[in-house]
Amino acid sequence: MRVIGLISGTSMDAIDVAVAELSLDGPTVHLEPVEHAGHPFPEHLREQPNSAADLCALDIGIGRAFGEVAARYRGDLVASLGQTAHHEVEGGRCLGTLQLGRPAWIAEATGLPVISDFRSRDVAAGGHGAPLASTLDALWLADFDGPATALNLGGIANVTKVSPEGVIAFDTGPGNALLDAAMTVLTGGRRTQDTDGEFARRGRVDAELLDRLLADPYYALPAPKSTGKEHFNRAYLDRVADGMTVQAEDFLATLTELTARTAAAGCEGVVIGSGGGMRNPALVESLRRHVDLRPSDEFGLPADGKEAYLAALLGFLTWHGLPANVPSATGAAGPRPLGSITPGRFPPRLPEPAVTAVRGLRIGRRPRPWDGGPRART
Ligand SMILES: Nc1ncnc2c1ncn2[C@@H]1O[C@H](COP(=O)(O)OP(=O)(O)OP(=O)(O)O)[C@@H](O)[C@H]1O
Ligand SMILES: CC(=O)N[C@H]1[C@@H]2OC[C@@H](O2)[C@@H](O)[C@@H]1O[C@H](C)C(=O)O
Structure with a gap:
């Protein structure tokens, strides 16, 4: 079946969409990437809500924007990870998480069934509801030769380590979140990202600032763990750098080193990178000093489309009655089907639940019966 995956990540720079052809073959899921793209995230939806009325408008506005994007593509099902409005973590536990983008508006725009709110069920089962990339990565890297780590450098960076000891996943800390925040402050809002690592490459790491940043207790917490811009934000930078005078370029070089070091510390074996941070050569160079x-x-x-393909995979698993979380990765009490289903134009007709547990993920075009060419007559 063809699934349209949607997400706007913590950077709020785009509504990412991916279309995947997905099928089950016993314990293997086949995922054929069809296309992916990033559509502009409407400016007015970046405001922080201050009241229930604001929150209501934002939820609907994001749902409407996601619906408009999804309606440009053809598929059988929409799976939306939405936009995280708030992720409440206290004492190492996730207490709740709020994903916006009302699915009814997506169903109305597309006529398709929509699966959304993937994180809540995992949180209700005692997990962090993140990183759900662990579901894709655990299946994808199950047969990898040796230990491997998938690293996503979004606003927040997260890793999934897959080795004979099992699957471990967690947010390592800031990905681009602090880099974006620093650029916005240091340029008075004229620039919101250190494009191509231009500032960082001209600067030098400030040892005192780096020490202060590395002293954050989050890095020493054991996995499973998750974080967000509730913690790593502009006010955080103000607090950490309080009383210091650091050149803009040095500030960016230091934050780039912080991001690379803390991400690398979570990695083992070959590191498979994705997310917008892979477009930042300064960050990539810093990371390559630590990992392969x-x-x-x-x-x-595709590094740009991986999280939208993740959304499509999660929707596909839920549609087939399969668990879509990895308990060792999120900390949930057990495997759970994730998400809520909103019917489309027609009454929902779900397939019979799959009976075979899924153990692997193949990426690429699934061989068709006719691929061998016309059968020779004998
Ligand atoms: N050319 C570039 N140079 C430097 N940074 C870049 C470049 N292109 C993208 N980025 C960074 O990547 C970020 C967006 O990455 P991405 O879309 O993976 O994040 P996200 O999905 O919003 O976040 P998350 O994965 O945390 O939800 C931008 O905010 C920016 O900081
Ligand atoms: C609560 C939440 O939205 N977390 C996001 C965020 O952005 C990156 C990182 O922090 C990751 O844990 C997660 O998103 C991706 C898609 C995930 O669940 O894998």
């Missing part, structure tokens, strides 16, 4: 980093494109999944 390869773009996920080399393994068949």
Whole structure:
């Protein structure tokens, strides 16, 4: 079946969409990437809500924007990870998480059934509801030769380590979140990202600032763990750098080193990178000083589209009655089907639940029966 995956990540720079052809073959899921793209995230939806009325408008506005994007593509099902409005973590536990983008508006725009709110069920089962990339990565890297780590450098960076000891996943800390925040402050809002690592490459790491940043207790917490811009934000930078005078370029070089070091500390074996941070050569160079980093494109999944393909995979699993979380990765009490289903134009007709547990993920075009060419007559 063809699934349209949607997400706007913590950077709020785009509504990412991916269309995947997905099928089950016993314990293996086949995922054929069809296309992916990023559509502009409407400016007015970046405001922080201050009241229930604001929150209501934002939820609907994002749902409407997602619906408009999804309606440009053809598929059988929409799976939306939405936009995280708030992720409440206290004492190492996730207490709740709020994903916006009302699915009814997506169903109305597309006529398709929509699966959304994937994180809540995992949180209700005691997990962090993140990183759900662990579901894709655990299946994808199950047969990898040796230990491997999938690293996503979004606003927040997260890893999934797959080795004979099992699957471990967690947010390592900031991906681009602090880099974006620093650029916005240091340029008075004229620039919102250190494009191509231009500032960082001209600067030098400030040892005192780096020490202060590395002293954050989050890095020493055991997995499973998750974080967000509730913690790593502009006010956080103000607090940490309080009383210091650091040149803009040095500030960016230091934050780039922080991001690379803390991400690398969570990695083992070959590191398969994705997310917008892979477009930042300063960050990639810093990471390569610590780990063997390869773009996920080399393994068949585009670095820009991986999270939208993840959404499509999660929707596909739920549609087939399969668990879509990895308990060792999120900390949930057990495997759970994730998400809520909103019917489309027609009454929902779900397939019979799959009976075979899924153990692997193949990326790429699934061989068709006719691929061998016309059968020779004998
Ligand atoms: N050319 C570039 N140079 C530097 N940074 C870049 C470049 N292109 C993208 N980025 C960074 O990547 C970020 C977006 O990455 P991405 O879309 O993976 O994040 P996200 O999906 O919003 O976040 P998350 O994965 O945390 O939800 C931008 O905010 C920016 O900081
Ligand atoms: C609560 C939440 O939205 N978490 C996001 C965020 O952005 C990156 C990182 O932090 C990751 O844990 C997660 O998103 C991706 C898609 C995930 O669940 O894998």
